[in-house]
Amino acid sequence: MGRYVLRRLLQMIPVFVGATLLIFLMVNVMGDPIAGLCGERRCDPATAAQLQREFGLDEPVRQQYLTYMGNVFTGDFGTAFNGQEVTELMSTAFPVTVRLTLIALLFEIVIGVTLGVITGLGRGRPVDTGVLLVTLVVISVPTFVTGLLLQLLLGVKWGWIRPSVSSEAPFDELILPGLVLASVSLAYVTRLTRTSIAENRRSDYVRTAVAKGLPRHRVVVRHLLRTSLIPVVTFIGADIGFLMGGAIVTERIFNIHGVGYQLYQGILRQNTQTVVGFVTVLVLVFLIANLVVDLLYAVLDPRIRYV
Amino acid sequence: MRGAMHARWAACAVAVALAATACGSGDSGSSDAGAVLSASWGDPQKPLEPANTNEVQGGKVLDMIFRGLKRYDPETGEAKDMLAEKIETSDSQTFTITIKDGWTFSDGEKVTARSFVDAWNYGASLKNHQRNSYFFRYIEGYDKVHPEDGGKQSADTLSGLEVVDDRTFTVELTQKFSSFPDTLGYNAFAPLPRAFFDDHDAWVKKPIGNGPYLVDSYTRGSQMDLRTWADYPGPDTARNGGVDLKVYTDNNTAYTDLMAGNLDLVDDVPAAQLKNVRNDLGDRYLNSPAGILQTLAFPYYDDAWNKPGAEKVRKGLSMAIDRKQITDTIFHKTRTPATDWTSPVLGEDGGFRDGLCGESCAYKPDKAKKLIEEGGGLPGGRVTITFNADTGSHREWVNAVCNSINNALDDERACTANPVGTFADFRNRITGHKMSGPFRAGWQMDYPLIQNFLQPLYYTNASSNDGKWSDKEFDGLVDRANQETDTAKAVALFQQAQEVVRDHMAAIPLWYQNGSAGWSERLSAVKLNPFSVPVYEQIKVS
Numbered sequence: 109m110g111r112y113v114l115r116r117l118l119q120m121i122p123v124f125v126g127a128t129l130l131i132f133l134m135v136n137v138m139g140d141p142i143a144g145l146c147g148e149r150r151c152d153p154a155t156a157a158q159l160q161r162e163f164g165l166d167e168p169v170r171q172q173y174l175t176y177m178g179n180v181f182t183g184d185f186g187t188a189f190n191g192q193e194v195t196e197l198m199s200t201a202f203p204v205t206v207r208l209t210l211i212a213l214l215f216e217i218v219i220g221v222t223l224g225v226i227t228g229l230g231r232g233r234p235v236d237t238g239v240l241l242v243t244l245v246v247i248s249v250p251t252f253v254t255g256l257l258l259q260l261l262l263g264v265k266w267g268w269i270r271p272s273v274s275s276e277a278p279f280d281e282l283i284l285p286g287l288v289l290a291s292v293s294l295a296y297v298t299r300l301t302r303t304s305i306a307e308n309r310r311s312d313y314v315r316t317a318v319a320k321g322l323p324r325h326r327v328v329v330r331h332l333l334r335t336s337l338i339p340v341v342t343f344i345g346a347d348i349g350f351l352m353g354g355a356i357v358t359e360r361i362f363n364i365h366g367v368g369y370q371l372y373q374g375i376l377r378q379n380t381q382t383v384v385g386f387v388t389v390l391v392l393v394f395l396i397a398n399l400v401v402d403l404l405y406a407v408l409d410p411r412i413r414y415v
Numbered sequence: 416m417r418g419a420m421h422a423r424w425a426a427c428a429v430a431v432a433l434a435a436t437a438c439g440s441g442d443s444g445s446s447d448a449g450a451v452l453s454a455s456w457g458d459p460q461k462p463l464e465p466a467n468t469n470e471v472q473g474g475k476v477l478d479m480i481f482r483g484l485k486r487y488d489p490e491t492g493e494a495k496d497m498l499a500e501k502i503e504t505s506d507s508q509t510f511t512i513t514i515k516d517g518w519t520f521s522d523g524e525k526v527t528a529r530s531f532v533d534a535w536n537y538g539a540s541l542k543n544h545q546r547n548s549y550f551f552r553y554i555e556g557y558d559k560v561h562p563e564d565g566g567k568q569s570a571d572t573l574s575g576l577e578v579v580d581d582r583t584f585t586v587e588l589t590q591k592f593s594s595f596p597d598t599l600g601y602n603a604f605a606p607l608p609r610a611f612f613d614d615h616d617a618w619v620k621k622p623i624g625n626g627p628y629l630v631d632s633y634t635r636g637s638q639m640d641l642r643t644w645a646d647y648p649g650p651d652t653a654r655n656g657g658v659d660l661k662v663y664t665d666n667n668t669a670y671t672d673l674m675a676g677n678l679d680l681v682d683d684v685p686a687a688q689l690k691n692v693r694n695d696l697g698d699r700y701l702n703s704p705a706g707i708l709q710t711l712a713f714p715y716y717d718d719a720w721n722k723p724g725a726e727k728v729r730k731g732l733s734m735a736i737d738r739k740q741i742t743d744t745i746f747h748k749t750r751t752p753a754t755d756w757t758s759p760v761l762g763e764d765g766g767f768r769d770g771l772c773g774e775s776c777a778y779k780p781d782k783a784k785k786l787i788e789e790g791g792g793l794p795g796g797r798v799t800i801t802f803n804a805d806t807g808s809h810r811e812w813v814n815a816v817c818n819s820i821n822n823a824l825d826d827e828r829a830c831t832a833n834p835v836g837t838f839a840d841f842r843n844r845i846t847g848h849k850m851s852g853p854f855r856a857g858w859q860m861d862y863p864l865i866q867n868f869l870q871p872l873y874y875t876n877a878s879s880n881d882g883k884w885s886d887k888e889f890d891g892l893v894d895r896a897n898q899e900t901d902t903a904k905a906v907a908l909f910q911q912a913q914e915v916v917r918d919h920m921a922a923i924p925l926w927y928q929n930g931s932a933g934w935s936e937r938l939s940a941v942k943l944n945p946f947s948v949p950v951y952e953q954i955k956v957s
Contacts, residue, residue, distance in 0.1 A: 140843050151546070151846075152878065154563050158544045191462040191619065192635055200636065264675045271671045275637035275661070363668045365637045372664070376805055377460065378839040 109406075112414035116402070120395045125177075127391045131384050132173050141165070141189070141378035163187075163381075176381075180388065186381035188374070194385040197370055202389070204277045205366035208358075209351045211279065211286030212293070216344060220294045224301020224340070225333060231306050239302075243295035255288045255361040272363040285362040289355055293347050300343055304336035335409050345401030349394035353387075449656040450956035451642075452938060454680040454949065455669040456660035458636050462619045465605040466538030466545040471859070475948050477602045479641055479658070480521075480624035482649055484512065484531070485600035489944040489953070492706075492760050492863035494597040497649065498526065498606070498625075500582075502599075507591040507900050514582045517648050520608040520625045528584035530606035536560070536572045537612070538603055547603040549878050550861075553595065555587040591898035593905055594864055601862050627653045627952045637662050653952040654940070670933070679938055679956075682949050684931040686808045689747040692933060700933045702749055705947035706760045706860035707928035708868065709750070711800065711816075712882040713921075714850040719794035727790030729920035730775045732798070732853070734783035735823035738776070741815045742926050745808075749931055752776070753924035756913050757868040758860065760945040766865030766906045772917055776924060780823035787824065794852075797829055802855040803841035804834035809855060816925075845881045856881060856922060863945050865909045869893065873912075873921055882922065889915040 142156050142165065151159070160166045164175060179186065185194035227236040246254075262284060263271030273281045308314060309332060317331045356368035367386055374382030405412045459473035465481060468474055484499040496502075500513040518526040537543055539551035541561045548561055555575025560568060575587035588595060598604070606625065611618045621630050627649060628641040642657035661678065663669040666685040672678040674695060684692055684700070692700050713729060715721045720729075738752035751759070755771035774782075787793060800817060802809045810832070817830035824830075833852075835841040844850065858879070860867045870893050871877045875885040889912050896908035916922070930947025937957055942950045 141839055152549055152561075152563055154541055154561060155544050155546065155548060158541060162544070190458070190460055190635070197636070200634075259671060264671060267675065270677055271675045272663070272668050272677065275634055360665045361668060363663050363665065363672075365662065365664075369664050370636075373458065376837060376839075378837060 109414050113399070113403070116399050120399075123395060124388075124391060128177070128384065128388050129173060131387045132176065132380070133169070135378070135380045135383050136169055136172075141380060176384065180385075185385040185388075188382045189377055189379050194381050197382060198385065198389065201365065201367050201370045201386075204364060205352055205355060205359075205368070207277065207279060208282050208286055208289060208355060208364065208366060209348065211282050212290035212351050213344065213348065215287055215290040216294050216297050216347070220297030221301050221333075221337075221340065223298040225305055225328065227298065228302040228305025228309070228336075229328070231302075236302075239298065243298050246291050246295040251288060251292060252357050252361060254291055255285075255358055258284060258288060259361060275365060277364055277366075282364070285358050285364060288361075289351060289358045293343075293351070296343060297340055300340050301336065304339055305332060308332055308336050337408055338405060341401055341404050341408065345397045345404075346394075348397040349390060352393055353390045447656070447956055448643075448654060450937075451657040451659060452655055452679040452954060452956050453659040453661060453677075454951070455663050455666065455672075455678060455682060456639065458662050461546065463622050464545065464611075464619070465534065465607070466543075466547045466550070466603045468602060469546050469861075471946070471948060474602060474946070476622075476630075476639065476641075476660070477605065477624075478626075478946075478948055479628040479951055480622060480626040480630060481602065481605040482518075482624075482626050483600055483602070483605045484514070485596065486651075487600045487863055487945065489942060489950040491762065492765070492945040494600050494862070497600075499596075499599070502596045504596075507593040507595075507898060508588050510586045510588075510595065511579075512584055512586065516582065518625060519646075519648060520606075520610075520623055521629050521644050521646075522608060522610060522623050524608045524610070525581075526606050526625055527581045528578045529581075530608065531604075532576045532578050532584055533612065534605065534607035535576060537607065539573055540571060541568045545603075547601075550598070550601060550603045553588045553590065553592050555589050557589070590894075593897060593900050594866055594902070597864055598862050598867075627651060628657065631657070651952055655951075655954055655956045658951050673933055673935060676935065679935045680932065680941065680949060680954070681934070682930070682932045682943070682947070684933050686746075689749060692931075696933045699936065699938075699941075700931070701941060701943060702929050702931045703943050703947075704751070704759045704945075705928055705930035705943065706758045706863055706945045707930075707947065708753060708756065708758055708858050709925045709928060710753075710756075710856045710858070711853040711923040711925065712856035713853050713884070714848065715883045715885070716848050717794075717851055720852075722791075724790040726919050727786045728793060729790075729923065731783045731785075731787035731790060732820060733772075733775050733920060733923040734777065734779045734786065735820045736816050736923070736925070737778040737819045738926060739778065741812055741819070745811050745815055746926070749929045750926035751929070753926050756916055756922070756924050757865055758927055760860075761863055761865055761868075764903075764906070765863060766868075766909055766913075768910060768913075771910070771913060772924060775917065775920060778819075783823045784825070793829060797831065799831050799833040799852045800854065801833040801835060801841070801844070801850055801852065803836075803838045805837050810834060812925075813855070848883070850882075853923070854881075857928075860946070865906055865913075866893075866896070869909055869912055869916070870897075873916055884919075884921045886915060886919060886921070 142151060142159050164172055188194055188197060223239055227239045230236050259271050262268045269284055270281060314332055317327045352367055355366060356372050359366050359368035370382060371386050406414055457472040460470060461467050463473055463476055465477055468477055482497050484497060485494040486497040488495055498514050498518055500515045502510055502512050504510045514528060520526060535551055538545045539548055539557055539560050551557055554573050556570060556573040559570035560573055562568060578584045608623050610623050621633055627644060627647045629644045631640040631642040633639045639660045643653040666683045669678060669681045670685055670688050673681045713720045742748060742750040742752055754776050755768050757767045759767055761767040800813050802813050804810050813832045817832050820830040821827055858872060871879045873880060873884055873889055874893055875890050892908055892912035896905045899905040899908060930943040932941060932943055932949055934941050939955045940953050942953060944950050
């Protein structure tokens, strides 16, 4: 187990370096970031040159990347164009997005898995068909439609919630955005759990458990659900990264100043430091989430072992 | 505390919806000078230094926390003395400026001649890389503190600025510039307290100025709370208790928040809501002219657009655009078809002349086709209009302009739109001289003077002359106008210069842009100034 984890951690290094290098190059290809800084006006050449020196943009790309990575390892993610440290931006943006992601995950796990178990056990019954239809609708409607619709109904028409999230973004204000963010994944989780449960219901170990005379809820929770969760956990693990980085649309609709917002602004303003910094952290989140998922397999299914 | 506030807000929203009663701490009906309003905001791109801010969002804040020598009247745009007691000159080149007594910064420091001179020196110096440096270029010694050819900076201060005594300083310019005093209302010329220089980081985190509002708290990227400064010495004291500026990524969300009663003032009604806005807000909506002109500029570094006869092609293109239809259908009358190269906010006295463009800006498809043929046809038989697709719903109107041109020329492929992904990349291509056809050019005035609509855009090698247009006659007229001490005569000369622009169709004027604002039932006396920024200090909250 320990050796497996170590091996996986070592494998992360080349993935990390490769991913950051790619992002760095992509942002660089977008062109000279200084040009957009002076608004509709041309920056006067002297000021532009001075700014380029300041941000290290006059050096070759290879040198820029090495300097940047060197700084990253000492915890310095550079300075955004508005004069704020990128680490400062991160310290305000990530907590918000983490809260949003946690709420979304909670919805996925609690509602998604519960619905999956109910429909999986009652295959073909009206409740199964009903849930299937609903998930189909949720999957096919884009997030921004769901988001804007719920915002208008709950926020403006009925006045139950604030349509936008305040700058502190406490948990209670993030419930609706979290639900919207989770909606599509939630539908997938339901369907995955349903299929998996329906399949495993007929397997030998479930039949044995039933034959032993175990109570029904014990069979379902301890034996059936545990092994059925493997594909679901894989999906949710990958989803953590998507939820954190891909919340741009939801964050825009509800005016949440999280990671998606910072990335969006960074890209619009061609701010290499912000974009690369945030994506680097997201890459790390992805890698660690994947590792945790792999380790969870062994917990869920005793047949899987790591040496 | 915060939670309690939310609860009150929610209660207020319900109350407003049910009975339209007034909310806040005041009596219903009458205005409350202590009540605070909330307004939409965008994250400023740069730190809020006066000489470093050249966009509206940062400008909004500077307008609330700073007062300069002059201030543009929110209604007429006229430059009126604010801190200046008098500005005297005998030759339009050396100015003696006297400051009124009794002004202080909000930290108690007196505003002196040095406050201005230090601020201007800071703004001009290359090592501080302030984006508005070029506003100081007319001052003697600018080439030493800000060598534009990339040479080394050989001085720290402008030799043309001299402090005479506590309340007097002199400015020496490199050339005659009669309207120089009228430019001093621009934010870049604001005075700065010692705190700005002594502890710059702390100042940027919480700016200190001399305007009617104080920065109470500032969370970068999300919110700024401004409160009325009780001891403000100026005449334009705020009529409300303060303003909470909230950053919105998407103006649609701000509009939704306004509808839900969570926000009091939106100063940019999203294009998608324009057709509902009258229903939603009734007379709590304002749509008034701003000093913004949209044009199509041409790349004069490309010989195809600079050869003799090309002006006929440009005029033809201009006449092929049905401005009225586009402003009516796409912009729902929040733009007005342009008939000159300035803006209605200047007023007739300021140099705006309705209809100066004449026939060349009218929609005449038949004549357009004939003119383009006479001028040798479109270069290569077709034309592309380049624009940035990331903001401002430019795609819709560029497509409409192209359709209009194609219809006029009976050629489906005559005009195509060429979107560029980001604004930064768009600017990059413009400054790299990579344009091969007309491109979107928008101009928001810095100060309400006709000079600002012409010189930076069409003078040879001027700071925003992106198409590199150059004309000796135009340059000569501008030089003469700047030397003219009589304002009316100067304006007349600028108008003559504008006629040169018209005769060559240096750029195609499209439409004047309006500013818009919508507000909640709590507010009254909401106005937009000529820069399309709400006049916050005059807003009454009930």
